[in-house]
Amino acid sequence: MSTTSGGLFYRRVGGWYGRFWATVDGERIRVVRKLGTHSKPVARAKLERLKAEGETSRSEAKRSESFEEAARRIVARQGAEGMKTWRERLGRLERFAFPEIGAVPVEAVTPEHVRTVIEAMHEAGKSKGTCTHVRNDVGGVLGELWRDGAIPENPIKRVRLPKQLRRDRRPRVVPTDAEFALFLATPCRRTCT
Structure with missing residues (x-):
């Protein structure tokens, strides 16, 4: 039947x-x-x-789909469904994930592959925030593949970010109450004429 x-x-x-x-x-x-x-x-x-x-x-x-083919298809679908940052997600995947694991068949992607991507970013001096974004982007693609039944398990669940990632050391600039009041009291010269 x-x-x-x-x-x-x-x-x-x-x-x-x-x-x-x-x-x-x-x-x-x-x-x-x-x-x-x-x-x-x-x-x-x-x-x-x-x-x-x-x-x-x-x-x-x-022939099974490569990670790059699957990621492009899934990110395009997410963009069509209304995801606002799909272009940024695809750009990060193109810059960091595809050179490392783009040719790997989706069934063969392991936590070690994802760690390789993150370690390459760490060696290139990328920040913790960028590494987190890429981990989440790869996880989003692998999660969709897992939900579609293409892979038996989502390997991103076994991946942690390295402890020694570079953090932003710049001090936060928070105005005092007096500075904030002065800012609000100052008339806007461009839009308020």
């Missing part, structure tokens, strides 16, 4: 299969490929990748 959903259908024995049209040697044919997963969101992502790349090989259908 199979259930259809667009270009996807499910069989109990084999999991999700994808159907799509492709041009092979100048001839348009209907291609059916086993996607190698029982998770519908993962199958949908694999089918979209196959359609976009025009790939018809069986090995490409079963």
